Amino acid sequence: MSALSERREEDTRTPVLTAKNVMRRFGGVTAVNDVSFDVRRGEILGLIGPNGAGKTTMFDLLAGSIRPTSGEIVLNGVAVSGEAAHRRIGRGLGRTFQIPRPFPNLSLVDNVMLAAQAQAGEGLLPNFLKPWHVRAEEKASHDKALELLELVNLTRLAHEPARVLSGGQRKLLELARVMMADPAIILLDEPAAGVNATLLEVIIDRIRDINARGITFLLIEHNIDMVTRLCHRVLVMASGQLLCEGTADEVARDPRVIEAYLGGAA
């Protein structure tokens, strides 16, 4: 085997994202307590657990909106715990939010293009110095935004203002926005929440399609049907800790998981 192909093989085996003994306290509350896991390259990994389990805090830690009290986050082989969220986007991490907030009066295509600008941290000076370069970049960005809107079935609405979108369509737009940065991994926060049954099928279908292009997913989801249909593997959190992992069927049968959900409901 050549050095190059060995390197490639190694790359595909390196987890995209790793949490190592991650802990996060808020005052007296330990929201995430000594959690370790890998997100394997190419998989769709689910993160489930009852309310208050620490899932959103874990996402915030992975994406860089908050720092761990202790422990380490490794993204594509690089320790990133001290790095800001926008640096992690540059390293291939995309994140969607439970309640997407597009610019309501801008068209869908402008919303997607703006995501790229925000991600590149664009300054005024380069634009002033090289206007022709900027025009070419804008054209490429516009074309890419249209392609991504097609990928998420929103071509028909590309030039409509984002305010006309339903909750589910906003989630699809968010997916297109996140794809502008060519992520290696996308963290999806409750993609099924507030989405009608028809659009849910479109979202499941689109996530599968994007995953088939080699993009890894980690998703928080309360809709167990969606988790069962989409996820290759599932992690369960409860009271800040990782309770177990397995296929959706395995974790659904695990007495510790049943107890955690029943305990939460009591």
Ligand SMILES: Nc1ncnc2c1ncn2[C@@H]1O[C@H](COP(=O)(O)OP(=O)(O)OP(=O)(O)O)[C@@H](O)[C@H]1O
């Ligand atoms: N900024 C904060 N300040 C204080 N406590 C917090 C903060 N963020 C989260 N917590 C606490 O940390 C714990 C975990 O919350 P988190 O939102 O991560 O859970 P979750 O699993 O995402 O819940 P849900 O499914 O309801 O969204 C909870 O007890 C919560 O009250």
